[in-house]
Amino acid sequence: MKHLNQILLAFLVISLSACKKENKETEASSSTDFSVDYEKFELDNGLDVVFHVDKSDPVVAVALTAHVGSAREKEGRTGFAHLFEHLLFLESENLGKGGLDQMSARIGGSGANGSTSRDRTNYFQTVPKDALEKMIWAEADKLGWFINTVTEPVLAKEKQVVKNEKRQGVDNRPYGHTSYVIGKALYPKDHPYNWQVIGSLEDLQNATLADVKEFFNKWYVPNNVTLVISGDFEPAQAKSWVKKYFDEIKRGDEITPLEAQPVTLSETKNLYHEDNFARLPELTMTWPTVPQYKKDSYALDVLSEYLSEGKKAPFNKILVDDKKVTSNVTMYNFGSELAGEFAVSVRAFPGTDLDVVAEAIEEAFTTFEAEGISEKDLERIKAGQETGFYNSLSSVLGKGFQLAQYNIFADDPGFISDDINNILNVTTEDVMRVYTTYIKDQNHIITSFVPKGEITLAVEGATKAEVVEEEIIAGAEEEFDASITAEYEKTPSTFDRSSEPPYGVAPEITVPEIYEETLANGLKIYGIENNEVPLVQFTISIKGGQLVEDPEHLGAANFMAAMLSKGTANKTTEELEQAIQQLGARINVYATKDETVIAVNTLAKNYDKALALVEEMLLQPRWDANEFELVKESIKSDLQQQQANPNAVANLAYNELLYGKESIQSKNVLGTIASVNAMTIEDLKAYYNQNISPSVAVMNVVGALPKSTIVNSLDGLSEAWEAKKVTIPPAPVAKAPKQSNVYFYDVPNAKQSVLQIGYPALTVKDADYYPAVVMNYKLGGGGFASKLTQELREGKGYTYGIRSRFDANERTGDFTISSGVRSNVTLESTQAIKDIMSNYGKDFTQEDLETTKSFLLKSNARAFETFGAKLGLLEDISENGLSKDYIKKREEIVKNMTVEEIKTLSEKYLNPDKMIWLVVGDKATQFERMKELGYGNPILLNESEKVKD
Template identity: 30%
Template sequence: MLAPALALVLAASPPPPAASPRPAAPARLDVRTFTLPNGLTVVLAPDHRLPQVVVDTWFQVGSKDEAPGRTGFAHLFEHLMFMGTKRVPGNAFDVTMESGGGANNASTSEDRTNYYSWGPSALLPTLLWLDADRFQALGDAMTKEKLDVQRGVVRNERRQSYENTPYGRAELVIPEALFPESHPYHHPVIGSHQDLEAATLEDVKGFFATHYVPGNATLVVAGDFDPAAVRPMVEKLFGALATRPVPAPPVAAPVHLDREVRRIVMDEVELPRLVLAWHAPAAYAPGTAELDLLAAVLGDGPSSRLERRLVLDLRIAESVNVSLDARALGSVFRVEVTGTPGADLERVKRETLAVLADLAAKGPTDAELRRVKAEAEVHALETREHLQRRADKLNEYRFFLGEADAFDRDLARYIRATGAAVRDAARGLGEGRLDLRILPSRGVAGEITDTRPQDLPARAWVPPAPEIFRLSSGVEVRVVREPGTGLFAAHLIVPGGARAVPAEKAGLAPVLAKLLLSGAAGRSAPEFADAVRTLGADIDARATRSFLDVEVKGLSAKLGPTLDLFADALLRPNLAPADFDREAALALARVEARPDEPRLVAPLVAAAALYGQDDPRGRPVDGYARTVKTLTLADVKALAPRLLDPRGAVLVVAGDVDVAALRARLEALLAGWRPRGDALPPPPPPVTSAPGGRILLVDRPGAPQTMILAARPAASSDEAARAVREVVNVALGGSFTSRLNQNLREKHGYTYGARSAYATEGRQSTFYAMAAVQTEVTGAALVELRRELDALAAGGIDAAEARKAQETARHQLVLDVQTTAGLADRLAEAVLEGRPADALREEATALGAVDAARASADARSGPYRFDGLAVVLVGDRKAILPQLAKAGLPPPIAVDADGAPIPADRAAAR
């Protein structure tokens, strides 16, 4: 039974108008493939929608190609590829790219290493020149000093991603347990510390000479360019690469476990986790599409079978993830279940296998099959739409299927899959599997010139401005049309969020957000989730400190019925007792597990220090264990009208939509949404200063890393000032070549990455600088952090640095809006930050007008001085204290994972 006030708000909607016709299917890609005489395969894929380009190169070398005793080499070399050549020395590779608004990254898997760069289309000649240069000359320019720096960075990455991350250690065990010692997949991609330390300069140069050869690579160029102009450019630059023998790829017979293999890993976690893994056919082999669909039926969303059984019904699991890890020499099908506190993993396993056995006996239902096929279609469209993902997919198809443009061929595998074939895929998962348990322990001839080529003419681009109208309910709607995508995405931003919740009920807002998705209009949680997924759609909700954000996205062809379900979630949630009990228990489990994750703890402690726990800005949106334990369904029903009040609400929509039809549909669906009770008081004024110069320490005994986070409050600013601030932040810590990252990562090898950022909500901004460093260099890293911050505050930035940061920030805006979902996210971000409706257009204009002198002045007057920052350390207290004393830093204040001070005698005894 709904509370009377809530019942008036959640009135039934009138019948919706007829659905709009289905948009035309996306046009086939323009893809042109050719091979240079030296063996390099080139794929050109022009697309003139936005002024951006991507260069994506795959080398057919991964961890499977490593020699015994040299594990981690492929990934180590991924890092070394950015260390400079004679033509482009030091960090000039990144600086040159970022100076033109570009950026780059790379990744390594068992099968391949890929390097990808992106930027404005005018920068394409430079991107190609840089890649061709290092392809040709990196081996000759390699030194022991470069090797030592990146060896330290990679070892830090292992610590950060595997050894100091909850459940990360399991990823080091799975390859060894699934594959025999002689198999190329027996060791993890990251490698071992011992093998990384043993690597010599001769090893590195030999690895490059063997594997980085033209015939072992494919180059994809995608985006806004003229193929007739770019092909000769590619032929000249990459044709200069010498023809060298192509290494023979490793081979291995298919692996099948004939029995169950069991492993147990003890880790610093609160919640136990079960991983079941089976061998599967190689990537794109017959049956792999069916395994992908099986994974979705089992574990994709609340309507999936395992989540419904383990999370919703039995409440013995906190989360479920099922996936197919596709590889060239044999894939891995993986079921991962994170239990609730104290869960019996044997029962979790028994129930998991029972669900799998039922699928193997009966197959999926017709509704399930429709749902997962719709999701596959959405995923395919989203991948085609995003230029970086598209370019990488072209390379993936070329690698596995022998042709680059295989989007239709790939999707057809999923569309033609039958329920019987999915059933047979389930039957193939037998007794031969890995049972891994993670338990809490707690504790053409051419040339490459020496001169960078000239950029192409820059193409002017103006971000779209939304069409704006207001519904009779008072909701403002902002729409940006993206014809031809076949997709739409929207966010409804409602003022309130955690700010509207009493301090003693902290954590209620996110529970309500979850309950909006836990069944609506009489449909149970699984039924509602199934209805959404069957449409290929997704509806989500989250609470922030000042807002409730309800998101919906899906296929434009099914916009009408998707919005119907969206309105049901917003206006007619069931708020059933069983759903509340489940979501409250899961919320409590997440809060109790929060201390396990330093990257969550540090910002919460900083917020408490800056704003105080009596202020909504100073306490976690998810609340504390003590407050979440007190939540009741009556609390939810009493506060729901305040958290779901249309006053001040804004709906942003992006995608392939007809605005008139959309307006009519929304008017019909939301006409009954009316205010109830008093309006929220205005948010408190921004805090612009807070006690600084303090170091706060959260003890994690034995932690291999220390999470460092420095913070200071700041007021929000207008678009011009915001653009200046963004340029300064990019120079400090917002790009790979930023000062913090170049010092802490590239110069000293203390960390896998260091960065800075402004987080803004409403009128309140907070500046952060952060890095996770190895424990033994905590003091030294803090000294370097202080050095960089104080240098910026004293000396500002020069014109070249400001220009580079400006171009990086300008192109980041293009990257953010290249997809329908990304555009909707940026439109929603503007609402959350209290910016105008045409904020994207104003931002582009303001970034283009940033003056280097003003940026330097802002750096000198901004919130960057180290002595005014609150510094949070999350790490091993006993190891950190002597380092702080040696560095001349003040003794830290001991606090717990919520930011509450710990008495000195208790802290010393820990």
């Protein structure tokens, strides 16, 4: 999760009112009428409680945050805070094993979740407002009635889950070890940021039950925890519930806050790593800076954005436009509680010597020193920060996160006003000063991540970084039985906590009012007025995308979409970017398999100006030759990176198996290296002239402006954008296989196998589509409530996550089960999936049906909370031809569903013997084993060279 001091950057002063422990009101000065009200109080046991009331939607978010992360771990037990985060979801004395996930499903919650950083761990969920007491009861059980339920088998299983998460997020992805190498080099061995939050596989394996109990008893105490409740609730009632369920939890020992520990380097360190999955060399330079909320951190934030973002940025001018060594530069200032770091990262084009990149970085810094940053650029950056701030407030959970963050790290939920003032007070002199203080001529960490066998590309003088990589050994993991029930003496309470509290008053669920209009040129408009925050968010979706490409020009839609952002007839790329950024707006153009989309997020007060820029981009593309070549290199770079990413490889191979290699539906939206190389500007113009038409376009808009304003604003676009006939080709013919086959794509030394299992299935217009979605909920569509997750993750520890879905639009659809499993249980995982599908209908119970119904009906309370959710509703209606009341119609389907119907649908659509079984993994250890699945000899899809040692 991005740190909130980087998200909450706003060019405004927000009024805040707070009720402190003494119940005294404090107010900040205000330059707007926007406010975030909160109430804070503390229980006798030290628990901090923060309330924020927001009745705009019938939902409430509950977030429990402990002031403990990886920085509070012991050496040799790295990754323990994150492991512990997982454990708290599994069981508690009064909810029972898996009780939180089961309750989350019944009440229609967003799914209990959590995250761990260096300095805090949080647990959160958004639920319909009638479930608030249930959530307070459940969160209290985590804190006071949990630790006895952790057994050796439970711990052994969850170790495997977390190790799978590390394999998936670090070991089995390109550049996954970069943060590890930097952390070890930047921070001394005894510094709490020396190790990664995820930890090491060895340390995770060494964690003991005694470690768990010690960790819990020290850190998970009320006086180290903040509870935030945000949303539609009555504070007096909520306060009585908080006191009832949390009051008797005992206060822990006093916890001494850690002092800030910024670091200095006595020398520059230069390291390299040969990356098994990388196809491009990557150079990262990292400097130590200051902790979050320190004065200089704000100027460093501005510095990173100014240097790297946009056409005008010095790093873009030198590295992208001039030297042409990369298509993109990433730069950030990352401030944590104890220290901070500033980094620039460049993923260069294939075969680029990273010494050349390092020289270009020095040149870019020199250019900045000479030119500095202007007041206009500083204001431009702040304008974007304002929009980002409002976007972060679009959900009650987002508001809750902010309040918790400030309470823990600034000791005041109202620190938001200080935070904003600190941002507003940054001057151009501050930006130059922090550059001189922390970056210029300062020692830093240099890391070169290069493809296997290409050490010569590393920065000269680099020494080999120490990276531990796991061997793939069958049967290497310990056996466990996580189903064993723990035996313990129950923790006493002053009242019976074993019964789940009742629901409150059921929320009234109303679908947002939708307006509709069609312009004279055929452009359709669907909109929802929403005044919660002063934003407007809209998309213009043009049907076609990849589907209308000439097969000789694969990737034309994506290429053309990228060019629409590269200037207009009247503006260069730089001038267009400046105009957008000056408004604090975001305009993104992209293509998918079946549409081209212009997506816009802007302050309501700047809507007209943002729309004018969209019109200019849409109707007057610049077709700049230099930008064309830069975009071409960028797309080729992306394609080469995809070749090394097991998940991207799996998606592409799966699409070919679903639709056949000749179908346009199976092709990569980016095209191929050959097709992109051959592309000309004239090819893009031809695509644009033939396919970009209002006759096949729709505008979906949500925001703080009425229908009349939106419709009237489009008069110019209606007149200037002429309609033309666009023919969308018929849907590709794709039939389910008559028998199952196993297909294997070799990625040597892959630490996980990526699984894609399924077949071409229903479209959204098929009568069985939504009933099949309902049927799938308990299979793999219900997160932790699903059988696939309960069996493969919770029961066996094979995976970090697994899901199944019916994915469809009005033209095509498929059923897919997808997961990443540890390599040495590839066969066992597929066997388990096969068994679950085979028995799903037979084993489906009335209780399963009631859980399904409860979730699908109650979750509608939060289905329209955010701008994104409302846009999704409009897109379902406008792009898939659904009626405006389709939500209500689907509710009736759910209400009338029976167990027998589920069994019938399961038999019809879940036949494991008529599916594609794709495995992307290590052939040397897993290919031969897959014969045992029972679908004949696996079919090898590629021949890979042996990876060099």
